Amino acid sequence: MAAAARVTLADVYRAHERIMPYIHKTPVFTNATFDKLIGRNAFFKAENLQKTGSFKARGALNAVSNLLQVQDTCTSARPVSSVMSLRERNANAAGVVTHSTGNHGQALAWAAQTVGLKCAVIVPRDTPQVKKDAITSYGAELVLCEPTPQSRQETCQRVAEEQGLEFVPPFDHHDVIAGQGTIGMELLKQAPDLDAILVPVSGGGMASGIAIAAKAMKPDIKIYLVEAEGKMCEKSLRAGERLWPNPPRFLNTIADGIRMQHLGHLTFPILVDLAEKDVFSISDADMIKGMKFAFERMKLVIEAASGAAVVAAMSDKLAAMDKDMKNIGVILCGGNVDIDKLPWY
Numbered sequence: 001m002a003a004a005a006r007v008t009l010a011d012v013y014r015a016h017e018r019i020m021p022y023i024h025k026t027p028v029f030t031n032a033t034f035d036k037l038i039g040r041n042a043f044f045k046a047e048n049l050q051k052t053g054s055f056k057a058r059g060a061l062n063a064v065s066n067l068l069q070v071q072d073t074c075t076s077a078r079p080v081s082s083v084m085s086l087r088e089r090n091a092n093a094a095g096v097v098t099h100s101t102g103n104h105g106q107a108l109a110w111a112a113q114t115v116g117l118k119c120a121v122i123v124p125r126d127t128p129q130v131k132k133d134a135i136t137s138y139g140a141e142l143v144l145c146e147p148t149p150q151s152r153q154e155t156c157q158r159v160a161e162e163q164g165l166e167f168v169p170p171f172d173h174h175d176v177i178a179g180q181g182t183i184g185m186e187l188l189k190q191a192p193d194l195d196a197i198l199v200p201v202s203g204g205g206m207a208s209g210i211a212i213a214a215k216a217m218k219p220d221i222k223i224y225l226v227e228a229e230g231k232m233c234e235k236s237l238r239a240g241e242r243l244w245p246n247p248p249r250f251l252n253t254i255a256d257g258i259r260m261q262h263l264g265h266l267t268f269p270i271l272v273d274l275a276e277k278d279v280f281s282i283s284d285a286d287m288i289k290g291m292k293f294a295f296e297r298m299k300l301v302i303e304a305a306s307g308a309a310v311v312a313a314m315s316d317k318l319a320a321m322d323k324d325m326k327n328i329g330v331i332l333c334g335g336n337v338d339i340d341k342l343p344w345y
Contacts, residue, residue: 049334
């Protein structure tokens with residue numbers, strides 16, 4: 001399928017069949033104290049308990065699996081019984097490479113290890129050590145770069161060319177989006193009465209995947225993006241064009257998982273079509289509040305990007321919205337926290 005083709009619910013279902021033997025069907029948690037606080041019912045999709053500690057395992061494994069399948073054109077249309085069967089059918093794939101602030105890098109390293117492929121991951125030098133260690137623990141080569149989008153891309157391209165590796169981007173990829181969409185499909189089966197879903201957003205792979213799946217299954221559901229302050233998502237969605245500073249830069253935020261300044265080429269038009277134009281822009285201080293609530297009241301370890309979604313559900317902005325939105329999904333996108341450097345210390 002062409003890279004620019006729009007992901008469909010059928011793609012999400014195929015991704016789910018492909019990856020389910022290897023990932024967790026993560027639980028959905030509720031909390032009576034939280035519901036009383038916000039005056040609605042919240043359903044927390046705990047992707048912090050996913051393989052590698054974040055939702056990224058879904059998209060990475062789907063992309064690696066489908067890469068192996070697509071390269072074997074004689075069998076690409078046949079049903080896939082397992083990821084390992086794909087590896088046996090195409091032993092010529094050299095490996096994969098990506099750039100990542102940590103979670104996608106960990107996920108791709110794990111996915112590559114699962115199918116026996118080489119993997120290299122380019123990460124900014126200031127990536128939390130806990131994430132660097134996790135990447136190498138899955139057998140991947142770790143390559144450090146400067147903490148700028150340009151350095152990430154240039155270093156990744158160089159390593160890909162030198163080693164003959166296939167680039168699997170963190171979000172702007174058909175199979176990555178379809179893999180992340182399995183979150184939305186699962187969540188609506190676990191909590192079918194949802195009226196809205198709050199989704200942390202960086203490049204938009206998870207948000208666009210969830211939006212595709214959820215809106216196809218339940219057209220009236222609302223998808224709200226949750227960003228770190230300074231991203232300009234709402235302005236971009238309302239204008240219908242991707243807005244960001246030139247040159248692109250990372251946001252200055254404790255949420256390293258959602259510090260990308262702009263949405264992707266593939267993800268942006270999906271979100272313009274399917275996401276609400278109202279966006280929740282969250283400060284670092286408020287992310288910490290969300291993290292603390294999950295730690296103290298729910299006994300769940302979540303990272304700052306997840307804390308952004310929690311506090312968005314607690315916000316005055318949501319409180320002022322349609323009171324008929326009784327049931328709210330909240331995506332806890334990851335739990336890879338450096339416990340030696342918790343942001344409130």
